[in-house]
Amino acid sequence: QVQLVQSGVEVKKPGASVKVSCEASGYTFTSYTIIWVRQAPGQGLEWMGWISGYNGNTNYARNLQGRVTMATDTSTSTAFMELRGLRYDDTAVYYCARVRGGYYYYIDVWGNGTTVTVSS
């Protein structure tokens, strides 16, 4: 079945970087876009950006531009999200998710989430 499996828990110090991976299986990776969403403790969902599995094109949320980079490795059907200059308010669960696009646009499959804690 379609799955997105993310890398494990991360604990980082302020100012450090974190790289989260998202391995896709059960579908043709290059046919879909991957979106990244984060959720701070007790808060709602925040869109971070997306990357095309087809050509690697990206679009980042304005508030994260300059700190976030998304990439893919089509040979392993894996997407990556790197966030630099971590701050305390970057503490969150980070999700990758698959986008169904075309006539409709929505998220149909979510990764299992990666908890990132920023702490000194």
Added chain:
Amino acid sequence: EVVLTQSPGTLSLSPGERATLSCRASQFVNNNYLAWYQQKPGQTPRLLIYGTSNRATGIPDRFSGSGSGTDFTLTISRLEPEDFGVYYCQQYNSSPVWTFGQGTKVEIK
């Protein structure tokens, strides 16, 4: 950027009652690009409705979506105990930017 405002913040209802959740956009949203998700504590979000009114696979018919332009509604016709959780609306536009509403928490009395 399109801002989605959901109301009410919290809805506390008894099983069997009707729940009406609102999602208002700051700008026009294409009906095909409006979706709703349910999230229970400790779980990932689950797609309920896409394209404003289309139920996702396996979603019971007590869930329905409606609306157009800037006003959208998720209705749960008869609440079941398992319907507790936080509900989010989401839109996509051609910028291309995605946004989520801040969520409505549904509590079962």
